[in-house]
Amino acid sequence: xxxxxxxxxxxxxxxxxxxxxxxxxxxxxxxxxxxxxxxxxxxxxxxxxxxxxxxxxxxxxxxxxxxxxxxxxxxxxxxxxxxxxxxxxxxxxxxxxxxxxxxxxxxxxxx
Amino acid sequence: xxxxxxxxxxxxxxxxxxxxxxxxxxxxxxxxxxxxxxxxxxxxxxxxxxxxxxxxxxxxxxxxxxxxxxxxxxxxxxxxxxxxxxxxxxxxxxxxxxxxxxxxxxxxxxxxxx
Numbered sequence: 001x002x003x004x005x006x007x008x009x010x011x012x013x014x015x016x017x018x019x020x021x022x023x024x025x026x027x028x029x030x031x032x033x034x035x036x037x038x039x040x041x042x043x044x045x046x047x048x049x050x051x052x053x054x055x056x057x058x059x060x061x062x063x064x065x066x067x068x069x070x071x072x073x074x075x076x077x078x079x080x081x082x083x084x085x086x087x088x089x090x091x092x093x094x095x096x097x098x099x100x101x102x103x104x105x106x107x108x109x110x111x
Numbered sequence: 112x113x114x115x116x117x118x119x120x121x122x123x124x125x126x127x128x129x130x131x132x133x134x135x136x137x138x139x140x141x142x143x144x145x146x147x148x149x150x151x152x153x154x155x156x157x158x159x160x161x162x163x164x165x166x167x168x169x170x171x172x173x174x175x176x177x178x179x180x181x182x183x184x185x186x187x188x189x190x191x192x193x194x195x196x197x198x199x200x201x202x203x204x205x206x207x208x209x210x211x212x213x214x215x216x217x218x219x220x221x222x223x224x225x
Contacts, residue, residue: 096205
Protein backbone atom coordinates (compact mmCIF):
# COMPACT_ATOMS: atom_id res chain seq x y z
CA UNK A 1 0.00 0.00 0.00
CA UNK A 2 0.84 3.66 -0.10
CA UNK A 3 3.42 5.00 2.36
CA UNK A 4 3.35 8.70 3.21
CA UNK A 5 6.13 10.25 5.29
CA UNK A 6 6.30 13.59 7.05
CA UNK A 7 8.51 14.99 9.76
CA UNK A 8 6.69 15.17 13.08
CA UNK A 9 7.54 18.70 14.26
CA UNK A 10 8.40 22.12 12.86
CA UNK A 11 8.98 25.31 14.83
CA UNK A 12 9.16 28.75 13.23
CA UNK A 13 9.06 32.37 14.34
CA UNK A 14 6.04 34.51 13.59
CA UNK A 15 6.46 36.27 10.25
CA UNK A 16 8.87 33.68 8.84
CA UNK A 17 8.00 31.19 6.12
CA UNK A 18 7.19 27.57 7.02
CA UNK A 19 7.91 24.66 4.72
CA UNK A 20 6.31 21.29 5.44
CA UNK A 21 7.52 18.34 3.40
CA UNK A 22 5.93 15.06 2.41
CA UNK A 23 7.14 12.04 0.46
CA UNK A 24 4.87 9.32 -0.90
CA UNK A 25 5.26 6.08 -2.79
CA UNK A 26 2.23 5.68 -5.09
CA UNK A 27 3.04 7.32 -8.41
CA UNK A 28 -0.57 6.93 -9.58
CA UNK A 29 -1.84 9.53 -7.08
CA UNK A 30 -3.93 12.06 -9.01
CA UNK A 31 -4.96 14.47 -6.27
CA UNK A 32 -2.57 15.46 -3.51
CA UNK A 33 -4.15 17.15 -0.50
CA UNK A 34 -3.02 19.17 2.47
CA UNK A 35 -5.33 19.08 5.49
CA UNK A 36 -5.07 21.18 8.65
CA UNK A 37 -6.09 20.04 12.13
CA UNK A 38 -6.48 22.58 14.89
CA UNK A 39 -6.39 21.43 18.53
CA UNK A 40 -9.43 19.38 19.53
CA UNK A 41 -10.98 19.49 16.07
CA UNK A 42 -11.36 17.38 12.96
CA UNK A 43 -9.38 17.90 9.78
CA UNK A 44 -10.20 20.59 7.24
CA UNK A 45 -9.01 20.77 3.66
CA UNK A 46 -6.37 23.47 3.28
CA UNK A 47 -5.47 23.09 -0.39
CA UNK A 48 -4.78 20.47 -3.04
CA UNK A 49 -2.91 20.06 -6.30
CA UNK A 50 -3.52 17.93 -9.37
CA UNK A 51 -0.73 15.57 -10.36
CA UNK A 52 -0.29 17.35 -13.74
CA UNK A 53 0.75 20.56 -11.96
CA UNK A 54 4.13 21.51 -10.52
CA UNK A 55 2.98 24.39 -8.38
CA UNK A 56 -0.18 25.93 -6.99
CA UNK A 57 -0.41 29.23 -5.17
CA UNK A 58 -3.33 30.24 -2.98
CA UNK A 59 -2.78 33.47 -1.04
CA UNK A 60 -0.12 32.67 1.59
CA UNK A 61 0.05 29.02 0.58
CA UNK A 62 2.30 27.55 -2.09
CA UNK A 63 2.23 23.86 -2.95
CA UNK A 64 5.12 22.33 -4.88
CA UNK A 65 4.95 18.90 -6.46
CA UNK A 66 7.94 16.91 -7.72
CA UNK A 67 6.38 13.84 -9.30
CA UNK A 68 9.70 12.30 -10.25
CA UNK A 69 10.84 12.25 -6.63
CA UNK A 70 7.28 11.79 -5.26
CA UNK A 71 7.78 14.83 -3.07
CA UNK A 72 5.14 17.34 -2.04
CA UNK A 73 5.71 20.50 -0.02
CA UNK A 74 3.54 23.18 1.55
CA UNK A 75 4.97 26.64 2.08
CA UNK A 76 3.16 29.09 4.34
CA UNK A 77 4.36 32.67 3.90
CA UNK A 78 4.31 35.16 6.78
CA UNK A 79 3.42 32.44 9.29
CA UNK A 80 1.07 33.59 12.05
CA UNK A 81 0.26 32.14 15.49
CA UNK A 82 -3.10 31.06 14.07
CA UNK A 83 -1.24 28.73 11.72
CA UNK A 84 -0.17 26.59 14.68
CA UNK A 85 -1.76 23.21 13.96
CA UNK A 86 -1.05 19.74 12.63
CA UNK A 87 -0.72 19.53 8.84
CA UNK A 88 -1.41 16.29 6.99
CA UNK A 89 -0.36 15.31 3.50
CA UNK A 90 -2.76 12.89 1.73
CA UNK A 91 -2.24 11.60 -1.81
CA UNK A 92 -5.25 10.01 -3.49
CA UNK A 93 -6.71 8.74 -6.73
CA UNK A 94 -9.58 11.25 -6.76
CA UNK A 95 -13.23 10.38 -7.11
CA UNK A 96 -13.80 10.95 -3.43
CA UNK A 97 -12.14 7.62 -2.76
CA UNK A 98 -10.03 6.60 0.20
CA UNK A 99 -6.91 8.55 1.07
CA UNK A 100 -3.69 7.60 2.81
CA UNK A 101 -2.67 10.22 5.34
CA UNK A 102 0.84 10.99 6.44
CA UNK A 103 1.84 11.04 10.09
CA UNK A 104 1.18 14.77 10.28
CA UNK A 105 3.58 17.65 11.01
CA UNK A 106 2.91 19.70 14.11
CA UNK A 107 3.71 23.33 13.33
CA UNK A 108 4.50 25.56 16.29
CA UNK A 109 4.70 29.30 15.68
CA UNK A 110 6.68 31.25 18.25
CA UNK A 111 6.51 34.97 18.90
CA UNK B 112 -26.31 23.85 6.94
CA UNK B 113 -25.19 20.38 6.01
CA UNK B 114 -22.82 18.79 8.47
CA UNK B 115 -21.23 15.63 9.80
CA UNK B 116 -21.69 14.74 13.46
CA UNK B 117 -20.22 12.09 15.74
CA UNK B 118 -21.51 10.77 19.03
CA UNK B 119 -20.56 10.42 21.74
CA UNK B 120 -17.71 12.95 21.78
CA UNK B 121 -16.08 11.17 24.71
CA UNK B 122 -16.48 7.58 25.86
CA UNK B 123 -14.87 5.50 28.59
CA UNK B 124 -15.48 1.78 28.46
CA UNK B 125 -14.07 -1.40 29.94
CA UNK B 126 -12.05 -4.08 28.21
CA UNK B 127 -14.25 -6.67 26.55
CA UNK B 128 -17.36 -4.51 26.16
CA UNK B 129 -19.00 -3.85 22.81
CA UNK B 130 -18.98 -0.18 21.82
CA UNK B 131 -20.67 1.60 18.92
CA UNK B 132 -19.62 5.02 17.70
CA UNK B 133 -22.13 6.92 15.61
CA UNK B 134 -21.47 9.01 12.50
CA UNK B 135 -24.20 10.97 10.72
CA UNK B 136 -23.87 13.25 7.69
CA UNK B 137 -26.50 15.42 6.04
CA UNK B 138 -24.73 16.04 2.71
CA UNK B 139 -26.13 12.87 1.12
CA UNK B 140 -22.56 11.81 0.31
CA UNK B 141 -22.11 8.28 -0.97
CA UNK B 142 -18.61 7.86 0.45
CA UNK B 143 -17.96 7.54 4.18
CA UNK B 144 -14.81 6.69 6.12
CA UNK B 145 -13.66 5.85 9.63
CA UNK B 146 -10.14 6.71 10.80
CA UNK B 147 -8.27 6.47 14.07
CA UNK B 148 -5.65 8.99 15.09
CA UNK B 149 -2.71 8.03 17.28
CA UNK B 150 0.45 9.99 18.03
CA UNK B 151 3.19 9.08 15.60
CA UNK B 152 0.82 7.25 13.26
CA UNK B 153 -1.27 10.05 11.82
CA UNK B 154 -4.68 8.95 10.58
CA UNK B 155 -5.16 5.31 9.72
CA UNK B 156 -8.15 4.04 7.78
CA UNK B 157 -10.32 1.51 9.62
CA UNK B 158 -13.29 0.90 7.28
CA UNK B 159 -14.94 2.72 4.41
CA UNK B 160 -18.10 2.61 2.35
CA UNK B 161 -18.87 3.82 -1.17
CA UNK B 162 -22.64 3.44 -0.83
CA UNK B 163 -25.51 1.71 0.92
CA UNK B 164 -24.76 -1.95 1.65
CA UNK B 165 -21.12 -1.44 0.61
CA UNK B 166 -18.36 -1.78 3.21
CA UNK B 167 -14.61 -2.31 2.86
CA UNK B 168 -11.72 -2.96 5.22
CA UNK B 169 -9.00 -0.43 5.68
CA UNK B 170 -5.47 -0.94 6.94
CA UNK B 171 -6.40 -1.39 10.64
CA UNK B 172 -9.78 -3.14 10.51
CA UNK B 173 -9.16 -5.98 12.99
CA UNK B 174 -11.58 -5.75 15.93
CA UNK B 175 -13.87 -3.26 14.17
CA UNK B 176 -16.98 -3.59 12.02
CA UNK B 177 -19.30 -1.23 10.14
CA UNK B 178 -22.65 -1.49 8.40
CA UNK B 179 -24.29 0.91 5.92
CA UNK B 180 -28.06 0.64 5.86
CA UNK B 181 -28.70 4.19 4.64
CA UNK B 182 -26.78 7.04 3.04
CA UNK B 183 -26.54 9.23 6.14
CA UNK B 184 -25.06 6.87 8.74
CA UNK B 185 -21.98 4.68 9.16
CA UNK B 186 -21.77 3.35 12.73
CA UNK B 187 -18.45 1.85 13.87
CA UNK B 188 -18.63 -1.10 16.27
CA UNK B 189 -15.82 -2.40 18.46
CA UNK B 190 -16.84 -5.99 19.03
CA UNK B 191 -14.80 -6.51 22.22
CA UNK B 192 -12.95 -3.37 23.24
CA UNK B 193 -9.22 -3.66 23.93
CA UNK B 194 -6.81 -1.17 25.50
CA UNK B 195 -5.03 -0.91 22.13
CA UNK B 196 -8.22 0.66 20.76
CA UNK B 197 -7.90 3.69 23.01
CA UNK B 198 -7.69 6.44 20.41
CA UNK B 199 -9.43 9.38 18.79
CA UNK B 200 -11.82 8.29 16.06
CA UNK B 201 -12.80 10.44 13.10
CA UNK B 202 -15.55 9.92 10.61
CA UNK B 203 -15.46 11.57 7.18
CA UNK B 204 -17.56 11.74 4.04
CA UNK B 205 -17.00 12.78 0.43
CA UNK B 206 -18.95 13.28 -2.77
CA UNK B 207 -17.67 11.13 -5.65
CA UNK B 208 -19.30 13.50 -8.14
CA UNK B 209 -17.64 16.62 -6.71
CA UNK B 210 -14.73 18.63 -8.07
CA UNK B 211 -12.07 18.56 -5.38
CA UNK B 212 -13.35 15.27 -3.91
CA UNK B 213 -12.68 16.78 -0.50
CA UNK B 214 -13.28 14.65 2.57
CA UNK B 215 -15.32 16.41 5.26
CA UNK B 216 -14.47 15.39 8.80
CA UNK B 217 -16.52 15.12 11.95
CA UNK B 218 -15.27 16.55 15.27
CA UNK B 219 -14.00 13.20 16.54
CA UNK B 220 -14.77 10.78 19.38
CA UNK B 221 -12.20 10.24 22.09
CA UNK B 222 -12.46 6.62 23.28
CA UNK B 223 -10.69 5.31 26.37
CA UNK B 224 -10.66 1.59 27.09
CA UNK B 225 -9.74 0.76 30.68
